[in-house]
Amino acid sequence: MKRFLGVVVVLAAAYGLWHFKLKPAPEYLSVGGDAGLVISHKTAGGEFVENTLEGFRESLKMDVGAIEIDVHVVKDGAVVLHHDPVLSSYNCFAKDDDTRLIVAQQTVAQLAALDCHSHKIGKDYEISTLDALLEIYAQTDMSDTILLEVKVWDELIENNPVHVGLNVADMHYNDAHVAERVYSVLRKHPQVQNVQFNTFSRSLLLALRAQKMPEEAFTFGLLYKGHYAPHWMAPLALVLRKECYDSCWAPDYAEVRQWMRYNQISTFIPNFPQLDNILFGRGFRTHILAQKDGLKIYPWTLNEPKDWAKYQATDFDGILTDYPKGFLEWQ
Known part of the structure; x- marks a missing residue:
């Protein structure tokens, strides 16, 4: 018990220095300048129903x-x-409905027949297909890059308390099958080339790259939050009064930079709050910012002026935000 309390005290002290890493502009005001690549995250998921x-x-x-x-x-x-692998009262059904449907185990027809409601936006919505989205995109000049986050197994799915009682293995298919199916849709629209694949799964990222044809211009980015480490991060979550699922992640920026360099992955999409953390900020500066070597860094997800100001003050290349309209007006 004494050892545990000692850890809590140390972490509480660290919490006092929590924001030493990234400094916002005074009063969270924009300082102007180049905004970098502004990315509408989840199809502006804070301003419209996501995805x-x-x-x-x-x-x-x-x-x-x-x-x-x-x-x-x-x-x-x-x-x-x-976005989510499970449909529930969180993202589709009424608040008093305890139905949970695994997306991967439904057909398109079954999903299209659902009456989903976004509690965040307050609107009903339909679950659509990538094919329908690409048909719309192909009618534009296709200058906006599509960042395609492909969902399969990862630690975020496995450890999500919302999924307790469900079989995580039912929430995805194997990497080769997933890559083949995604490419089958894209290849129906060969004019669409301005696409970057992103995923938390390193094995899927490599499977997607392995199935890319030489004439295809698709690129690849790694989403990253580190490893789930509740055994030593739980005291910090307790101090911060946050759910362990949200806070008990430990990034290893030295290891991930080496992996990206070895596998020639040129885009890194890190979790923004971890970069502003006394425990991990130094590692990010040392192994990522100081060793960019052409690496593009797009942190996720920045939705408030205080975070937008820190973004402006740091050597990032782009920003993922659920509020792109709000960010552009602020900028």
């Missing part, structure tokens, strides 16, 4: 450089737009 055709169309009207979407491969081999 929808409506959000995609509205994002195309904005002065952004990229639009990020999340996709799952489902039971009939189609690729659908959705």
